[in-house]
Amino acid sequence: MHEQDAACIARSSPRVLLVFPRFNPNSFWNFKPAYELYGARSVAPPLGLMTLAALLPDSWELRLVDRNASELRDDDILWADLVLTGGMLPQQNDTLAVVDRCQGLGKPVCLGGPDPTSNPEVYARADFLVLGEAEGIIDRFVEAWESGARTGRFDAEKFKANVEASPIPRFDLIDFNDYLYVGVQFSRGCPFTCEFCDIIELYGRVPRTKTNGQMLAELDRLRELGYRGHVDFVDDNLIGNKKAIKKFLPELTRWQQANDYPFMFSTEASLNLADDAELLAMMSAANFFVVFTGIESPDQETLVAMQKKQNTRRSIADSVERIYAAGIYVTAGFIVGFDTERGDMATPMIDCVQSSNIPVAMVGLLHALPNTQLMRRLRREGRLFEGYNVALPEAGDQCTGGLNFTTLRPRVEILKDYRRVIEEIYTPQAFFERVREMTRKLKRRPLGPRPPLREAMKELHVLMRACGRLTFQGPDIARHFWATFIDCARRNPDALEAAMMNMVLFLHLYPFSRHVIAELDARIAELEADRWHEPAIMPAELIEEPVIAVPGRHAAHA
Secondary structure: OOHHHHHHHHHOOOEEEEEEOOOOOOOOOOOHHHHHHOOOOEOOOOHHHHHHHHHOOOOOEEEEEEOOOOOOOHHHHHHOOEEEEOOOHHHHHHHHHHHHHHHHOOOOEEEOOHHHHHOHHHHOOOOEEEEOOHHHOHHHHHHHHHOOOOOEEEEOOOOOOOHHHOOOOOHHHOOHHHEOOEEEOOEEOOOOOOOOOOHHHHHOOOOEEOOHHHHHHHHHHHHHOOOOEEEEEOOOOOOOOHHHHHHHHHHHHHHHHHOOOOEEEEEEOOHHHHHOHHHHHHHHHOOEEEEEEEEEOOOHHHHHHOOOHHHOOOOHHHHHHHHHHOOOEEEEEEEEOOOOOOOOOHHHHHHHHHHHOOOOEEEEEOOOOOOOHHHHHHHHOOOEEOOOOOOOOOOOOHHHHOOOEOOOOOHHHHHHHHHHHHHHHOOHHHHHHHHHHHHHHOOOOOOOOOOOHHHHHHHHHHHHHHHHHHHOOOHHHHHHHHHHHHHHHHHOHHHHHHHHHHHHHHHHHHHHHHHHHHHHHHHHHHHHOOOOOOOOEOOOOOOOOOEEOOOOOOOEEO
């Protein structure tokens, strides 16, 4: 018996360290200047690890370290009998570094989360792999550990985890002051079949929802712990199960009213949200203030080819404007690099972003994620690069790390289109014009009582710091900032908070866009000088498409 195991048995319960790895720093979603204005250390805490912590036995002694908000010390690792970690693709490099460091100090490491589930071969050196949704597999791992196992792999049955049995996350393990906002989850899964997306592969096409009572209990717990402010519903598509969300929102509104509206909510949802006036009114009444949606492309042929048909046969600008009219502003995702793109793709994408008045547009390069329809098709066609699933240390996300396959359109043309989109939508004039037009259309309405004087003074302090930072970023930025601020204060003061939230993000988005442009310039120069060599191609094997449940049917192909 190892000395560590003997010590654990003597204590009768293990000491478990949960570690949330760092995200790659060169990421669109970094937002460091924004969260630092609020005195925070990171954007949001690790909801997955907090949920996992709640699923572990009460007798286990737990600590949580978020490497995005604090340092991981050797003393933390040496304290533990077991380390639990894992995350998403942009955390892959740091996850592997944590594994090596902990094992170097003699501590076994258990990995889980989206990237290990999709990419288990990349993480083969971990002592344990727990793959899939934790609610469906964690008991087997706990039983194995307590029986003396020190290695193993545990695979959850796909799409079977009962989210109604998911406990309240261990919010008490974090310091709320470290974060801009806190996340909760209502549903898992999405009914759509977007070719490039891995959500249906991880969570299925039949959205499973928590009960209304579960969700209100989570909000009660946050409130009991003293948290107030921004809460994000991390669902990949909050409206994937419209029947369930329409039953929940009236109860959420009543809870907000009874508690003087302690929270304002954000979420992700498909653009067909704009078609349902009743649903928009419900979200507005509950105090949703922002929604992220995947627009992807203004090109109809491309939308059909990627199986994002919910965005076809509609005016993107009109759809976004209907969401603004409900008092909810929009951030959106766009992608360059699809096979169906023809000629100049930059102009229509720039026009789409500008005409829709979406200030924060996340534009990235197409990236074939592991275990997606896109990945399987590219491999069948003999176009997928070897190592496509390994995160490069210098690539923050798909903004600089995409196109991990042989493109049909010349690669240099794709990069030049992408460069032009990034350059033009993030000039100060273009960005602040979108903010100005968005706030003119946004029909926010005050909900709940005025904040206490202490909170109001804190918000005023943040506002003054933000105004100062934007003023001293340079005369061009200052000019557009103050023109937009004054315009909003005069025309629609109820939208001023939303305007400031977007404008503060420009402190990150402008320098980040210049970083992406510099990276693209280097890659374009390599291509034009014939210095870039295409990586080796994975064998073009015939890969069988998995069967994924479809709403209203027993099963169907994804």
